[in-house]
Amino acid sequence: MTVPASAQDIEVELLEELPSIGREIARALVPTRRGGPDGSLPDRRVMVTDLVQDADRFAAYSRVCGFTLRDTVPATWLHVLTFPLQVHLMASADFPLALPGLVHVSNRMRLHRPVGVGEAVTLSSSAADLRAHGSGTQVDLLGEARVGDEVVWTGRSTYLARGKRPSDSPAQDATGPDLPKNAPEAVRTSPRNGGEPSALWRLGGGLGREYAAVSGDVNPIHLTPLTARAFGFPRTIAHGMWVHARTLAALEGRLPAVYEAAVEFRKPVLLPSTVGFSFAREGGGLGLCVTDRAGSRVHLTGSVT
Amino acid sequence: MAQARNAVIVGGNRIPFGKAGGAYAAASNQDMLTAALDGLVARFGLAGQRVGEVAAGAVLKHSRDFNLTRETVLGSALDATTPAYDLQQACGTGLETVIQVANKIQLGQIDSAIAGGVDSASDAPIAVGEGLRRALLRANHARTALQRARALASIRPGDLAPETPRNSEPRTGLSMGEHQARTAREWGITREAQDELAAASHHNLARAWDEGFFDDLVTPFRRLSRDQGLRPDTSVEKLAALSPVFGRGEGATMTAGNSTPLSDGAALVLVASEEWAAERNLPVLARFVDAEVAAVDYVDGSEGLLMAPAYAVPRLLARQGLSLQDFDLYEIHEAFASTVLSTLAAWESQEFCTERLGLDAALGSIDRSRLNVNGSSLAVGHPFAATGGRIVASLAKLLSEKGPGSRGLISICAAGGQGVVAILEAV
Numbered sequence: 050m051t052v053p054a055s056a057q058d059i060e061v062e063l064l065e066e067l068p069s070i071g072r073e074i075a076r077a078l079v080p081t082r083r084g085g086p087d088g089s090l091p092d093r094r095v096m097v098t099d100l101v102q103d104a105d106r107f108a109a110y111s112r113v114c115g116f117t118l119r120d121t122v123p124a125t126w127l128h129v130l131t132f133p134l135q136v137h138l139m140a141s142a143d144f145p146l147a148l149p150g151l152v153h154v155s156n157r158m159r160l161h162r163p164v165g166v167g168e169a170v171t172l173s174s175s176a177a178d179l180r181a182h183g184s185g186t187q188v189d190l191l192g193e194a195r196v197g198d199e200v201v202w203t204g205r206s207t208y209l210a211r212g213k214r215p216s217d218s219p220a221q222d223a224t225g226p227d228l229p230k231n232a233p234e235a236v237r238t239s240p241r242n243g244g245e246p247s248a249l250w251r252l253g254g255g256l257g258r259e260y261a262a263v264s265g266d267v268n269p270i271h272l273t274p275l276t277a278r279a280f281g282f283p284r285t286i287a288h289g290m291w292v293h294a295r296t297l298a299a300l301e302g303r304l305p306a307v308y309e310a311a312v313e314f315r316k317p318v319l320l321p322s323t324v325g326f327s328f329a330r331e332g333g334g335l336g337l338c339v340t341d342r343a344g345s346r347v348h349l350t351g352s353v354t
Numbered sequence: 355m356a357q358a359r360n361a362v363i364v365g366g367n368r369i370p371f372g373k374a375g376g377a378y379a380a381a382s383n384q385d386m387l388t389a390a391l392d393g394l395v396a397r398f399g400l401a402g403q404r405v406g407e408v409a410a411g412a413v414l415k416h417s418r419d420f421n422l423t424r425e426t427v428l429g430s431a432l433d434a435t436t437p438a439y440d441l442q443q444a445c446g447t448g449l450e451t452v453i454q455v456a457n458k459i460q461l462g463q464i465d466s467a468i469a470g471g472v473d474s475a476s477d478a479p480i481a482v483g484e485g486l487r488r489a490l491l492r493a494n495h496a497r498t499a500l501q502r503a504r505a506l507a508s509i510r511p512g513d514l515a516p517e518t519p520r521n522s523e524p525r526t527g528l529s530m531g532e533h534q535a536r537t538a539r540e541w542g543i544t545r546e547a548q549d550e551l552a553a554a555s556h557h558n559l560a561r562a563w564d565e566g567f568f569d570d571l572v573t574p575f576r577r578l579s580r581d582q583g584l585r586p587d588t589s590v591e592k593l594a595a596l597s598p599v600f601g602r603g604e605g606a607t608m609t610a611g612n613s614t615p616l617s618d619g620a621a622l623v624l625v626a627s628e629e630w631a632a633e634r635n636l637p638v639l640a641r642f643v644d645a646e647v648a649a650v651d652y653v654d655g656s657e658g659l660l661m662a663p664a665y666a667v668p669r670l671l672a673r674q675g676l677s678l679q680d681f682d683l684y685e686i687h688e689a690f691a692s693t694v695l696s697t698l699a700a701w702e703s704q705e706f707c708t709e710r711l712g713l714d715a716a717l718g719s720i721d722r723s724r725l726n727v728n729g730s731s732l733a734v735g736h737p738f739a740a741t742g743g744r745i746v747a748s749l750a751k752l753l754s755e756k757g758p759g760s761r762g763l764i765s766i767c768a769a770g771g772q773g774v775v776a777i778l779e780a781v
Contacts, residue, residue, distance in 0.1 A: 245536070247526060247653070247654060247655040248525065248526040248527050248528065248653070249526070249527035249528060250527055251527060255512065299525070303654075327655075328654060329654065330654075
């Protein structure tokens with residue numbers, strides 16, 4: 050059903066429950082003419098109200114990502130809860146970019162206050178800022194979690210559709226060089242650890258399936274080598290949001306009660322593999338990166354403030 | 355506050371330390387701890403007696419050993435009414451148990467105690483894979499046959515592989531050797547210096563055995579009467595021929611020869627009040643003076659994993675009004691030769707002592723002829739929780755031989771970035 054939102058002058062598509070990501074992916078695979086009348090973004094907000102969080106699934110999520118199981122949730126868990134709404138929107142016929150092929154290139158979210166796993170959350174997602182960017186088109190999927198009327202979490206996931214670049218904009222490698230100029234200090238050689246990662250994570254071949262089971266993100270590129278190859282990857286790749294969650298878990302004890310976390314996804318992590326993690330204090334926050342075990346090839350950079 | 359009474363080291367007993375997969379391959383932690391305990395009981399005539407308490411621990415522990423020390427007491431010659439408990443602080447376990455019981459004796463809560471630890475690298479626990487374990491637990495919790503069948507049916511072939519035991523820090527995924535290799539590089543510890551320290555450890559231990567130093571400190575077990583890893587004929591030249599096993603490339607200096615081998619063994623110390631010892635005509639080797647534990651944040655790489663003793667010692671010295679040079683003997687646990695050398699280098703460093711420790715000047719160097727004079731872990735071996743008891747008993751005896759007032763410093767690094775240090779003084 051569609052009702053006008055009271056707060057903003059934007060339509061709200063209210064769902065009874067979180068949609069199944071698998072079904073949404075299947076829906077998106079059906080060929081169709083995409084986009085609104087003028088190729089614009091859908092201007093509605095997809096919403097689920099007063100969702101009771103699944104405490105058992107949260108426990109499994111905490112285990113898979115390396116979090117200590119607590120009664121409060123990490124910011125990445127609220128992303129996991131809003132993700133089906135994102136996918137629902139991106140799989141809709143009036144979304145101008147095809148879901149298969151959309152690459153999650155960066156993510157930013159803010160935990161406005163500690164959120165308990167026992168709190169019912171009202172989740173919503175909308176699309177914004179469709180723009181030409183480098184080798185294609187970028188779009189932001191905005192997420193929000195409220196408890197009652199209070200905004201407790203906001204997120205912005207940026208996706209890139211390659212090859213959709215308007216003809217007059219210059220070509221550019223979307224993933225950029227391995228070590229960007231603005232890479233966090235943690236990436237850079239430190240005499241103390243000889244430029245080697247401060248920690249190594251050994252990631253098993255089944256990690257994609259484990260994370261799919263707790264996050265609901267059943268994108269085939271994460272599930273089996275065969276399905277990953279069908280989408281052009283040599284092997285299964287780790288979910289970017291697992292890598293992100295794992296970095297927050299590694300920083301446990303150093304995270305403030307409320308924080309903003311921002312990451313850029315660079316080279317995908319092929320499974321199984323061993324990757325390196327480094328972090329360092331930067332200004333008032335923490336800079337972090339995930340690399341290969343030698344510390345040279347960059348998978349993810351980010352910061353927490 | 356009333357002046358606390360003294361806690362004194364009466365003596366100690368250990369079994370010779372074995373190589374992993376060696377003489378004690380068939381022995382469990384409880385077997386080895388019982389052997390050390392029964393030897394100690396025999397040595398000091400404690401059979402059938404109730405001791406204040408027995409405190410011990412093991413770092414690598416089977417879940418069935420949840421009450422390891424109490425079970426050991428029940429199977430030993432001690433009176434079955436002797437209380438016991440397990441304590442664990444990684445490689446600091448043995449020394450921490452001594453600190454714990456010494457504090458209780460000083461407070462008058464108990465008059466006597468036995469403290470130490472045991473570890474087996476041969477009989478290490480192997481865990482089943484997480485998938486299998488969770489499925490079995492679900493089956494165990496199931497209320498109906500159908501639920502149980504469903505839980506068991508969820509087991510996949512991949513779940514059947516055992517969890518590989520890893521000797522690595524959980525938060526970094528790096529082994530202790532990989533951590534120490536970074537510290538050694540930071541402090542510029544050379545291969546030659548490490549090999550010299552390792553050779554000295556073997557030569558000193560061999561001499562001590564030949565002199566009969568361990569005659570009243572060790573009980574043979576499983577046909578082993580000397581430490582199995584001891585190589586009396588090793589030399590700097592022989593050690594120089596070994597290839598590095600930790601670190602990478604040009605700067606890799608750590609070999610199997612200058613790193614502690616995985617070992618099996620148990621060691622215990624008898625601690626008491628002076629009155630308790632006097633009543634039984636038992637010797638008093640040394641007084642337990644004081645102890646300190648420090649921890650460093652090695653997770654962010656700002657300090658080396660095994661550098662915590664470098665922080666604990668100056669705090670202890672300050673509290674006791676002592677300088678680093680006020681000791682007749684130093685026992686610095688040789689986790690790796692480079693650990694000892696990095697710690698000494700840190701205390702000699704003006705920059706480290708002023709910036710990291712907040713001192714006015716460097717602590718300075720020590721007289722190296724007073725360091726690990728009867729060998730240490732490189733030659734003896736290092737069954738993690740047993741090392742503290744070994745060092746306390748040996749140092750107490752050495753100090754006693756030197757005469758009243760002679761003072762010794764113990765420094766033990768531990769996993770998790772911790773360091774346990776203590777001072778003993780001959781009575």
